[in-house]
Amino acid sequence: xxxxxxxxxxxxxxxxxxxxxxxxxxxxxxxxxxxxxxxxxxxxxxxxxxxxxxxxxxxxxxxxxxxxxxxxxxxxxxxxxxxxxxxxxxxxxxxxxxxxxxxxxxxxxxxxxxxxxxxxxxxxxxxxxxxxxxxxxxxxxxxxxxxxxxxxxxxxxxxxxxxxxxxxxxxxxxxxxxxxxxxxxxxxxxxxxxxxxxxxxxxxxxxxxxxxxxxxxxxxxxxxxxxxxxxxxxxxxxxxxxxxxxxxxxxxxxxxxxxxxxxxxxxxxxxxxxxxxxxxxxxxxxxxxxxxxxxxxxxxxxxxxxxxxxxxxxxxxxxxxxxxxxxxxxxxxxxxxxxxxxxxxxxxxxxxxxxxxxxxxxxxxxxxxxxx
Amino acid sequence: xxxxxxxxxxxxxxxxxxxxxxxxxxxxxxxxxxxxxxxxxxxxxxxxxxxxxxxxxxxxxxxxxxxxxxxxxxxxxxxxxxxxxxxxxxxxxxxxxxxxxxxxxxxxxxxxxxxxxxxxxxxxxxxxxxxxxxxxxxxxxxxxxxxxxxxxxxxxxxxxxxxxxxxxxxxxxxxxxxxxxxxxxxxxxxxxxxxxxxxxxxxxxxxxxxxxxxxxxxxxxxxxxxxxxxxxxxxxxxxxxxxxxxxxxxxxxxxxxxxxxxxxxxxxxxxxxxxxxxxxxxxxxxxxxxxxxxxxxxxxxxxxxxxxxxxxxxxxxxxxxxxxxxxxxxxxxxxxxxxxxxxxxxxxxxxxxxxxxxxxxxxxxxxxxxxxxxxxxxxxxxxxxxxxxxxx
Ligand SMILES: Cc1cc2nc3c(=O)[nH]c(=O)nc-3n(C[C@H](O)[C@H](O)[C@H](O)COP(=O)(O)OP(=O)(O)OC[C@H]3O[C@@H](n4cnc5c(N)ncnc54)[C@H](O)[C@@H]3O)c2cc1C
Numbered sequence: 001x002x003x004x005x006x007x008x009x010x011x012x013x014x015x016x017x018x019x020x021x022x023x024x025x026x027x028x029x030x031x032x033x034x035x036x037x038x039x040x041x042x043x044x045x046x047x048x049x050x051x052x053x054x055x056x057x058x059x060x061x062x063x064x065x066x067x068x069x070x071x072x073x074x075x076x077x078x079x080x081x082x083x084x085x086x087x088x089x090x091x092x093x094x095x096x097x098x099x100x101x102x103x104x105x106x107x108x109x110x111x112x113x114x115x116x117x118x119x120x121x122x123x124x125x126x127x128x129x130x131x132x133x134x135x136x137x138x139x140x141x142x143x144x145x146x147x148x149x150x151x152x153x154x155x156x157x158x159x160x161x162x163x164x165x166x167x168x169x170x171x172x173x174x175x176x177x178x179x180x181x182x183x184x185x186x187x188x189x190x191x192x193x194x195x196x197x198x199x200x201x202x203x204x205x206x207x208x209x210x211x212x213x214x215x216x217x218x219x220x221x222x223x224x225x226x227x228x229x230x231x232x233x234x235x236x237x238x239x240x241x242x243x244x245x246x247x248x249x250x251x252x253x254x255x256x257x258x259x260x261x262x263x264x265x266x267x268x269x270x271x272x273x274x275x276x277x278x279x280x281x282x283x284x285x286x287x288x289x290x291x292x293x294x295x296x297x298x299x300x301x302x303x304x305x306x307x308x309x310x311x312x313x314x315x316x317x318x319x320x321x322x323x324x325x326x327x328x329x330x331x332x333x334x335x336x337x338x339x340x341x342x343x344x345x346x347x348x349x350x351x352x353x354x355x356x357x358x359x360x361x362x363x364x365x366x367x368x369x370x371x372x
Numbered sequence: 373x374x375x376x377x378x379x380x381x382x383x384x385x386x387x388x389x390x391x392x393x394x395x396x397x398x399x400x401x402x403x404x405x406x407x408x409x410x411x412x413x414x415x416x417x418x419x420x421x422x423x424x425x426x427x428x429x430x431x432x433x434x435x436x437x438x439x440x441x442x443x444x445x446x447x448x449x450x451x452x453x454x455x456x457x458x459x460x461x462x463x464x465x466x467x468x469x470x471x472x473x474x475x476x477x478x479x480x481x482x483x484x485x486x487x488x489x490x491x492x493x494x495x496x497x498x499x500x501x502x503x504x505x506x507x508x509x510x511x512x513x514x515x516x517x518x519x520x521x522x523x524x525x526x527x528x529x530x531x532x533x534x535x536x537x538x539x540x541x542x543x544x545x546x547x548x549x550x551x552x553x554x555x556x557x558x559x560x561x562x563x564x565x566x567x568x569x570x571x572x573x574x575x576x577x578x579x580x581x582x583x584x585x586x587x588x589x590x591x592x593x594x595x596x597x598x599x600x601x602x603x604x605x606x607x608x609x610x611x612x613x614x615x616x617x618x619x620x621x622x623x624x625x626x627x628x629x630x631x632x633x634x635x636x637x638x639x640x641x642x643x644x645x646x647x648x649x650x651x652x653x654x655x656x657x658x659x660x661x662x663x664x665x666x667x668x669x670x671x672x673x674x675x676x677x678x679x680x681x682x683x684x685x686x687x688x689x690x691x692x693x694x695x696x697x698x699x700x701x702x703x704x705x706x707x708x709x710x711x712x713x714x715x716x717x718x719x720x721x722x723x724x725x726x727x728x729x730x731x732x733x734x735x736x737x738x739x740x741x742x743x744x745x746x747x748x749x750x751x752x753x754x755x756x757x758x759x760x761x762x763x764x
Contacts, residue, residue: 004674004683253757257759273749273752277694277747280691280751281694284692285688288688289663315663366662367659372644
């Protein structure tokens with residue numbers, strides 16, 4: 001049983017946490033949240049150059065350092081804690097994973113090293129206007145012309161789609177669902193930033209008009225690979241959510257210790273103390289949910305991963321939102337202000353809840369996968 | 373429900389599986405899943421089953437050989453509990469002495485105490501009850517009033533204990549007493565081992581809400597025990613008692629929750645039979661029940677992994693009880709809802725089926741071993757460092 005973290009993993013957590021405390025503090029988060037691009041290329045280069053975070057779990061043969069998902073999960077947990085702004089989730093949890101999962105050795109060799117080195121910002125464009133995260137939701141079409149593949153249609157709610165250098169696009173072809181790669185400068189690509197409730201993670205709408213693209217993997221066979229990508233991303237997002245919830249609890253506890261009402265710290269009242277205790281119970285349970293997914297991924301067990309991923313998204317989504325809301329409650333009036341960071345976590349929680357599909361969607365996935 | 377604990381313990385596991393397959397038969401097999409500290413009707417069978425386990429040397433797997441144990445490690449003990457739960461073997465009648473008193477003696481007892489008491493525990497020759505709670509000292513255990521005074525080579529003990537599980541069967545009690553009459557709260561307490569077979573001890577059963585004689589009240593009037601029956605230092609009983617409560621929670625939580633998993637699976641089967649899976653509200657609650665038991669499992673495995681790696685368990689080891697007890701009650705409510713009106717009919721003499729019993733008994737899980745409210749205080753104050761409640 002190695003369901004515990006090793007000393008190296010504890011060390012990784014420490015390093016990432018102190019790095020993010022320095023470069024993704026509240027001031028940085030607010031600056032990037034207010035910036036329409038929401039991306040700091042200097043920070044991005046540091047993440048890659050100093051810590052190798054973009055390529056952490058990318059196999060060495062593609063330019064990464066070949067660590068496991070438990071390690072990557074630690075980074076996501078810390079990124080969630082620090083409310084890291086920028087295209088880390090889009091690039092690492094979505095795009096890199098999609099490339100790793102579709103059977104196309106050449107595409108992997110061409111595209112992954114750029115991601116791992118921090119040179120390429122990438123994302124996965126899957127959802128369309130109806131916001132569905134299933135195969136039926138994919139309407140954008142790809143056709144093979146004499147000159148190669150072309151895309152026509154619209155993708156929206158694409159995480160960091162406004163700035164990604166590389167877009168992996170799920171499209172419908174005569175054979176079924178296929179995955180295609182598009183460069184940011186491709187002709188016939190029109191990108192619009194979408195103003196988001198959660199300003200710490202940006203989204204874009206992409207319009208494709210006969211946009212040339214490169215087929216990744218075999219035509220018509222992308223859905224199973226995309227499903228596995230979504231499962232992996234679900235687990236990583238769950239880790240991020242658990243980390244965000246932990247930070248919200250830390251803030252609540254800090255405040256409950258110092259805020260005095262009726263002559264004593266509010267944290268000595270059971271109404272507040274018990275609320276904080278319940279937050280911790282949920283957070284530890286959310287960690288279990290996320291870690292189970294990470295272990296399943298490292299064990300290479302696909303059935304188990306699919307189940308654990310749906311479970312983790314259901315539970316961690318609801319937990320983060322609840323805990324972030326309770327943090328506002330513990331803070332009273334001050335928690336309701338723009339100046340206080342509590343709302344940043346609450347909004348991140350609420351948007352993460354639907355980022356890869358709602359808790360209801362994941363509950364249903366879980367039910368189906370369990371044969372219920 | 374498969375967890376691989378690695379090659380080192382695979383032989384041990386296989387031996388145990390074979391043994392269980394050979395011995396958990398006949399009458400014993402019929403009592404699979406029978407639970408609760410005292411299931412009156414099944415008591416004799418359960419004792420016989422414990423003796424069967426003892427004969428197979430499966431009790432005290434991690435206890436030193438000199439006291440009758442197998443001298444193996446924590447990992448083997450965990451594997452034992454896991455396989456035991458997997459086989460759905462009857463709830464052990466000796467669980468109190470095995471899980472609480474034994475480990476406490478191993479940690480804090482004198483050599484004489486270990487030699488005297490541990491082998492009979494493993495041989496199922498002496499049964500034990502835990503006498504901590506009193507009518508006025510439940511959550512607030514430090515307000516214990518049962519007094520013990522020295523009289524020559526003996527302690528003389530008077531007071532009242534309550535909610536003593538297995539009390540009516542206990543040959544011995546380990547009781548928390550106040551040995552310094554002028555002391556208050558945590559100070560001046562001593563933990564004493566006390567034989568029940570004497571005039572000063574009266575034990576009356578208390579029926580629980582399921583109709584079972586689960587626990588007892590114990591009246592002590594000038595009951596006597598020998599001077600060297602104090603565990604730990606005289607006056608330091610609080611520390612000894614806390615050590616007992618803190619012992620190896622992880623190893624007992626995992627099997628208990630494997631039982632919950634089994635209930636969740638039975639619930640899904642029942643829902644399928646009833647065609648309830650198409651009802652979106654029920655479907656949602658069923659999936660949530662499944663999520664709960666799966667999370668309990670992972671949380672426990674995290675704790676066990678930390679224990680076996682020699683690490684100090686993290687916060688999840690403490691939060692697990694609150695989560696599990698709350699969620700298990702929800703599971704019970706859902707099971708009863710799915711059972712519908714038929715679930716409301718009991719057998720002769722208030723005879724309960726497994727589902728009814730588990731549901732009703734789950735009401736105690738948020739009370740014993742520290743109520744949910746006390747758990748929240750502990751989590752808030754000890755894990756989160758929030759200021760203590762004002763206390764007199
Ligand atoms: C099935 C079962 C088996 C048991 N077996 C044993 C045994 O073998 N040996 C033994 O010694 N004891 C045993 N107990 C006793 C158990 O430990 C106590 O019942 C428990 O500690 C609660 O104490 P109480 O019953 O006096 O309730 P009380 O302490 O009176 O609590 C009543 C209510 O008030 C709440 N409350 C109390 N204090 C606070 C506070 N500070 N803040 C907020 N809320 C508070 C409680 O949470 C509860 O909801 C058993 C109990 C049960 C139910």
